[in-house]
Amino acid sequence: xxxxxxxPAIGAMIIQAIVAAVAGIILFSKNALYKVKVFLGIAxxxxxxxxxxxxxxDDTELEKNKTIEDK
Amino acid sequence: xxxxxxxxxxxxxxxxxxxxxxxxVKRLINPIYFKQYQALKESGFFNxxxxxxxxxxxxxxxxxxxxxxxxxxxxxFISYPYExxxxxxxxxxxxxxxIQKYCLNHGFSLKDASAYNVTFHKGRAIFIxxxxxxxxKENTPWRAYKQFISHFLGPLVLARYHGAAQLQLIMNYSDxxxxxxxxxxxxxxxxxxxxxYSNIHLLAKFESKHNEDESGKIKETSLSKNGQIxxxxxxxxxxxxxxxxxxxxxEDYYSNTNYSNDSFKKKSEIINSWVEVVKPKTLIDIGGNDxxxxxxxxxxxxxxLVTDIDNNAVDHNYKMAKENDERYMLPLILDVLNPSPxxxxxxxxxASFIQRIKxxxxxxxxxxxxxxxxxxxxxxxxxxxxEFFATxxxxxxxxxxxxxxxxxxxxxxxxxxxxxxxxFYNQDNFETAYLNFFNLIEKKQIEDAERTMYFLKIKNA
Numbered sequence: 001x002x003x004x005x006x007x008p009a010i011g012a013m014i015i016q017a018i019v020a021a022v023a024g025i026i027l028f029s030k031n032a033l034y035k036v037k038v039f040l041g042i043a044x045x046x047x048x049x050x051x052x053x054x055x056x057x058d059d060t061e062l063e064k065n066k067t068i069e070d071k
Numbered sequence: 072x073x074x075x076x077x078x079x080x081x082x083x084x085x086x087x088x089x090x091x092x093x094x095x096v097k098r099l100i101n102p103i104y105f106k107q108y109q110a111l112k113e114s115g116f117f118n119x120x121x122x123x124x125x126x127x128x129x130x131x132x133x134x135x136x137x138x139x140x141x142x143x144x145x146x147x148f149i150s151y152p153y154e155x156x157x158x159x160x161x162x163x164x165x166x167x168x169x170i171q172k173y174c175l176n177h178g179f180s181l182k183d184a185s186a187y188n189v190t191f192h193k194g195r196a197i198f199i200x201x202x203x204x205x206x207x208k209e210n211t212p213w214r215a216y217k218q219f220i221s222h223f224l225g226p227l228v229l230a231r232y233h234g235a236a237q238l239q240l241i242m243n244y245s246d247x248x249x250x251x252x253x254x255x256x257x258x259x260x261x262x263x264x265x266x267x268y269s270n271i272h273l274l275a276k277f278e279s280k281h282n283e284d285e286s287g288k289i290k291e292t293s294l295s296k297n298g299q300i301x302x303x304x305x306x307x308x309x310x311x312x313x314x315x316x317x318x319x320x321x322e323d324y325y326s327n328t329n330y331s332n333d334s335f336k337k338k339s340e341i342i343n344s345w346v347e348v349v350k351p352k353t354l355i356d357i358g359g360n361d362x363x364x365x366x367x368x369x370x371x372x373x374x375x376l377v378t379d380i381d382n383n384a385v386d387h388n389y390k391m392a393k394e395n396d397e398r399y400m401l402p403l404i405l406d407v408l409n410p411s412p413x414x415x416x417x418x419x420x421x422a423s424f425i426q427r428i429k430x431x432x433x434x435x436x437x438x439x440x441x442x443x444x445x446x447x448x449x450x451x452x453x454x455x456x457x458e459f460f461a462t463x464x465x466x467x468x469x470x471x472x473x474x475x476x477x478x479x480x481x482x483x484x485x486x487x488x489x490x491x492x493x494x495f496y497n498q499d500n501f502e503t504a505y506l507n508f509f510n511l512i513e514k515k516q517i518e519d520a521e522r523t524m525y526f527l528k529i530k531n532a
Contacts, residue, residue, distance in 0.1 A: 011277030012217030012250075013292045015269075019216075020298035022269040023305030030308070051158060051390060055169050055307040057123055 079419035080187070086202040096146075097132070100139040104202055108139060111204055116177050125170050126198045143201065144192075147353070147374055148431050151421055152186040152222070153239040154403045154411055156385035157230055157315050160238055162196040163189040164223035168307045170198055171213065175296055175303075180207040184215035186222040186241065187421070194398040212294040213302070220274060221247025224306065228267065229256055231313055235382035239404075242414060250275040266309050315382075334520045339367040341515050342437070342468060345526045346370060349466055351434035357407055357460075358441030362388040362400060365437075376433065378405035407441065407459075408449040428463040436464035440522075443472050446496055447482040453495075453504035461508035467527040471501055476521035498523065 037043035078096070081089035086104035090097055100108055111117045112131075120126035129143040152160065166189055171181045181203050188200040213219075222241065225248045229237040233256070240248055254275035261267040294302075342364065352373045356365050359377035361384045377400065379385050388402035405411070410424035422430075438460065445456050460467050472479050474497060483490050502511075509527035516523050 009214075009217035009278065011279075011281035012220075012274060013212045013214070014281065015274050015277045016212040016216055016294045016302060017292070017298065018273065019269045020294055020302040022265050023301045024298070026266055026305050027301060027308070050311075051393060052162065052165055052311050055165070055172055055304060057125075057169065057173050059119065 079417070080415065080421060082416075084183075084200075084202055096143060098129070098141050098143060098201060100141065100202065102137060105139065107205055108202075110206070111179070114177070116179060116204075119177070120170070120173075120198075123173075124195060124197065125166065125173070126201065127192070129201060141201065143199070146190060146192045146199070148376060148401065148427060149190050149199075150401065150403050151190075151411065152226075153242045154405065154424070155191075155238065156382050156389055156402065156404055157227075157235045157238065158386050159191065159196070159389050159402070160186075160223075160227060160230070161310055161313060162389075164219075164227060164310050165307060166196045166198060167219065167223065168303050168310070171215075172300060172303045172307075174204065175207055175300060178207050179204050180211075180213065181205075181215050184219035184222060186226075186247070191401055194392055194396065194400060207296070210293045210295055212292055213299055216302075217250065217274070217278070218247060219306070220250060220253070220270060224270060224310065225250070225253035227310060227313055228261075228271065229253060231315060232258055232261075235315060235386075238382075242411070245415060245420075250278050266305060270306070334517055338439075338470075338517050338520075338522075338524065339364065341517065341524045343368050345468060345513070346435070349435055351466075353431070353433040354435050354437065355428065355433045355463075356437040356439070357405070358438060358444070360384045360388075362391065362402060364439055365400070366397075372399040374401060374433075375399050376401045376403060376428075376431075378403050378407075380404065380406045407445055408451070425462060432463070432465070434465060436460060436467045438467065438469045440470055440472060440478075442469060442501070443476070443479045443482060443496070447479065447486075447493060453501050454507070457505045457508045460505075461529060465529055466512075467509060467525075467529075469505070469525045469527065470517075471498060471523045471525060473498060473521045473523070479521075 034043060076090045076092070078089040078091065085101065086107075087098055087100040090099060117126070117129075121128045127143050127146070129141040131139065132142050133140045152163070155163065163186060167181070167184050171184070174180050182205040183200070183203050185200075188198055188203055189196050190199055191197070221244075226238050226241055229240065229248075250271065254272045257267070257271065262272050346368050351370070353375070354365065354370075354372055355376045355378070356362070357378055358380070359365060360379050360381075362375075362377045365372075365375045365377055377385075377388055379388075379402075382404060385402045385404050388400065391397070392400035392402065405424060411421075413419065413423040413426060414421045442456065445451050446453065451459075460469070474480070474483065479496070483493055483496070486493055505525070505527060509529055512526040512528050514523055514525045
């Protein structure tokens with residue numbers, strides 16, 4: 001890796017497989033729990049006043065806005 | 072190019088360097104990074120990052136076989152991680168993760184995840200290191216993962232358990248808080264949390280193990296893209312929901328203040344009458360709490376830096392500014408008695424708060440209800456605080472609470488038998504000291520309050 005200019009952190013490279021597996025389980029169980037709560041009608045409504053948005057970026061939205069601007 | 076023009080913080084990455092060209096910040100790109108730069112440009116990924124307000128915009132100003140120069144949108148004031156409130160810090164962490172996921176979906180990856188790659192501009196966190204992007208190689212783990220933990224997750228989790236002041240710990244380490252230190256500072260119960268166990272405690276264990284027995288060579292390790300995305304998603308989810316435990320003495324300051332609403336209004340009116348004359352474009356409010364006064368003045372400001380020592384006040388200001396889309400507002404943590412020092416290599420990598428303020432040179436300085444804290448809590452003589460304000464202020468609006476003000480009385484009473492040592496705290500001494508550095512334009516007594524407002528102008532300006 002010729003572009004690497006900081007501590008390569010070998011341990012941190014190896015561990016990511018474990019971290020990702022744990023993350024998979026956490027996300028899966030959170031999702032499952034949420035579905036159960038929705039089913040039982042006790043899920044917290046998703047707050048629309050969240051200070052931070054979602055991680056995902058919707059490129060199609062951007063394209064749409066662009067075409068509107070272009071017009 | 073002379074090294075004297077190079078920005079003192081831009082030396083770690085051989086891909087390029089930041090330099091000053093007649094006061095304009097520019098970035099030089101070396102041939103070693105041409106392939107990445109062209110790919111980012113030609114694939115339209117740079118534009119996507121710009122349009123989503125993730126990366127600071129730039130324009131290419133020159134291109135030759137041995138160098139490319141780009142000019143980024145100029146940021147008037149660069150703030151550092153140890154000056155951010157808890158939610159600002161969160162915003163910077165989330166931005167980094169968001170960019171990394173966006174990168175992965177477009178065939179790129181962040182090669183570093185330093186907290187200094189982010190700053191606040193026009194009301195939001197923005198990524199400023201244009202050369203941090205590299206190609207994503209299938210099935211490789213995230214090289215910057217450990218750096219992300221040391222710079223972002225670690226400080227945020229420490230703040231969660233030990234208070235927002237922990238966010239300043241990063242000042243002591245040139246490349247983030249070591250994972251071992253984060254792990255040992257966290258309560259033992261965090262080992263029961265699978266997310267914290269894997270991302271911090273286990274990481275710290277792996278790190279110390281592999282630091283000892285490796286020759287420094289990087290072993291080929293693999294992680295699917297899907298796996299990495301899950302890891303990033305879980306980090307995002309955890310940080311997004313992270314909250315502080317602490318409450319504060321300042322949060323209810325304005326509901327619990329010495330002013331009747333009427334005096335508050337009068338104070339605003341006095342400030343407004345002065346501000347209308349100056350018509351400032353830039354302003355710094357020292358001890359500005361949650362920005363209430365800056366919001367109450369009629370203005371057409373480009374940038375208002377509102378500083379306070381208290382995390383919750385700054386956080387409250389940040390939330391309000393974000394909700395109301397007040398792009399001129401830049402809330403920051405500042406302890407007037409101990410402003411951020413210059414740190415890093417040669418003590419030049421990150422400029423001190425005072426150095427940055429001097430360069431920025433705001434049109435007006437406000438110091439409301441803060442002089443009694445500087446003088447009676449910090450024991451800073453008037454002559455020294457006057458000199459402090461004079462180093463960066465062109466015009467100063469300062470409020471002086473008299474000895475008879477209840478807040479001042481309280482501070483004086485805490486001095487016990489030494490109370491008499493502080494008899495110097497009076498309007499005459501204040502004026503003598505401040506008029507050494509400033510000319511008096513106007514002073515006004517706030518009706519029904521034991522406080523006087525001063526409008527001062529720096530001498531020889």
